[in-house]
Amino acid sequence: MKKLIEEQFDVVVIGAGPAGMMAAIRAAQKGARVALVDKKEEPGKKLLMAGNGRCNLTQDQDNVVELSNLYKNGRFLLSAFNSFRPGSVQEFFAGNGVPTKVEKNGRVFPVSDRAEDVLGALVNVLKENNITFLYKSHVVDFFLDNEGRISKIKLKKRELFPKNVIIAVGGKSYPATGSMGDGYEWAAKMGHKIIEPLPVLVPIKIKEDWVGELQGVSAGSVSIAVYQGGKKKFSNEGDLMFTHYGFSGPLALNMSRDIAKLVSQSDDDIKFILDLKPYLNFEQLDEIILTDFERNADKKLSNCLHDVFSPKLLDFVLRYSGLDMEKHAAKISRKERHVLVNLVKNLSVTFDSLFGFEMAMATSGGVSTREIDSRTMGSKIVPNLYFAGEIIDVDGPTGGYNLQMCWSTGYLAGESAAKNTLT
Ligand SMILES: Cc1cc2nc3c(=O)[nH]c(=O)nc-3n(C[C@H](O)[C@H](O)[C@H](O)COP(=O)(O)OP(=O)(O)OC[C@H]3O[C@@H](n4cnc5c(N)ncnc54)[C@H](O)[C@@H]3O)c2cc1C
Structure with a gap:
């Protein structure tokens, strides 16, 4: 069983939120065999709550420098934004049956005003790309080999032996949706500095x-x-x-x-x-x-x-x-x-x-950007580890900025992890 799972997955993405789903899609589009792991029974719980159920999925701003200026550690996000811009996000969703519209202050929503449609489009693309879903799978710990690479992921009921790992388990906001800060402990154990997580957008x-x-x-x-x-x-x-x-x-x-x-x-x-x-x-x-x-x-x-x-x-x-x-x-x-x-x-x-976190729309703090390569989202410490989404020490204002950060970092992490497998 262990051997079979090892052979199956080039990239294991942990966390089926917006960042993890986009990472899985991009890695698979680039030819990797991908598994998407989440402790919940279904993906995107928080995404369904976004924008009061209407999902403000990005900002109508394609000048990535101006965009990045509005984030904490915005410069770190420049490569990610360049690889998957707000305009590309809108094209992605429109191309997958979810056309978008721009409202006051540049906020972009699906024309249908339904977050379910945004999630539905992502799930369809995940399926089209033959991504293996491992839901109700609570990741507990990581193990490194002698070269400092992740060799094993321990889930509550099984083990995985991935070639590359993308951690996209979110921050600590709205813990009922699944994001309870689990990733900080793993990252710290693997040598990453964690900037104190604080509840923001509260x-x-x-x-x-x-x-x-x-x-x-x-x-x-x-x-x-x-x-x-x-x-x-x-x-x-x-x-x-x-x-x-x-x-x-x-x-x-x-x-x-x-x-x-x-x-x-x-x-x-x-x-x-x-x-x-x-x-x-x-x-x-x-x-x-x-x-x-x-x-x-x-x-x-x-x-x-x-x-x-x-x-x-x-x-x-x-x-x-x-x-x-x-x-x-x-x-x-x-x-x-x-x-x-x-x-x-x-x-x-x-x-x-x-x-507090129970009412926060985002987490400020998390895995320090200093030890993540902004050109790939790869860890500078663990060679086969990548990060995406809110777990990273970046956060933006309301208005679609946080989801844009998730799409872009997820996209770049997925692409980089696939490349790391296939070259
Ligand atoms: C009420 C609300 C409304 C919002 N509205 C908007 C909006 O309109 N526009 C906007 O831009 N942003 C909005 N945000 C912010 C946005 O939703 C988040 O920034 C985004 O969801 C973060 O995505 P993520 O993929 O990094 O993590 P998350 O969406 O938090 O997903 C993380 C996933 O990881 C899984 N996970 C966690 N721990 C483990 C583990 N140990 N093992 C396995 N799986 C695990 C969780 O179950 C979860 O599915 C809103 C947030 C909230 C709370």
Whole structure:
């Protein structure tokens, strides 16, 4: 049995997520005999959750330098992006029955809005390329020979003797989908440095309870300045979603990458100053409010400003301002108006904490890029080992960036592992 399995597979890919599936496909297309191993009963559990089930599968950005600038360790990804660009990803899926469309901020989705279709296309291509599926197969450990090459993979119920191995078991985010950080231990044992994995692209908890009153408000464009220990650290702009615990939506998720870093570096308090109307300066917003008050001079304050703020936000701004709602607009003083403007442009809240891996869309940290050859995704330590996907210390913002990284690193790792077998 051992001998038979050894003869069967040139490349064993561990992890049937997006990176592993793409790696297996590319290795097989290049002529390798490939096995795809996963501990779950079926592939792509996390992929099915992507983009709320719609799967934001890449970014509409074919300038790989600009693309790479948005990632942690982006330069490391340049060769991978060059070998399989966002445009090639779209062609791949369109050519396999899943045409794509571009939405706001360059986010690319399948026309059908169904992550199932993306997974279905991958599974079809895996089958067409005669890839052997070994599901419900939990990899436990690796063994090296005297030359430092992987000679044996120990699964819970069997052993494999591969010529090449691609580890694509993901990071630690959403552990229920199968990615529980198993790969870090293996990589460390084989001599790779592991950068501490941190949960990123997570919602943000806020201390002030009143934020919960805004639950459900989705603010199209908000600017948030982040202060730690009284010093401004950075500011970001984007779409913010208020929730019962604090903030979510693309702005909060993307900011969590930098906040995770701040939290890991210092215990000092973090404050946020929100500008809910960043495209208007103080005077312009004051002018708009004044015009509204002049138009509605004989109305009570509670019946004004409907054209300036969304209903829930208006309700909050008026109540939180402490102004007398019964007062007629004509009677509102300049000073009172400025209370409103200030509230909208300088809303101060206190950071409480970030959600953990159970709510993280990605992991920052993982196998250090220093010991992976960026031209091949091959280990610089173990000659027949490759890495792909989220297990590597690279991560990007929301918007299809993380899946693009998985497709590209998977593609390059698959191609390189096949070449290593066949030359
Ligand atoms: C809710 C959510 C929504 C997301 N939406 C998007 C989006 O719209 N766009 C985007 O670009 N990114 C999105 N992401 C991020 C993206 O899904 C991940 O970056 C991507 O899935 C990582 O792929 P991967 O192949 O590296 O690992 P994973 O998808 O985590 O797959 C790893 C696989 O390895 C297997 N495995 C783990 N350990 C073992 C073991 N010991 N033995 C055998 N098999 C093992 C697991 O079962 C799993 O199948 C989202 C993430 C989440 C959580």
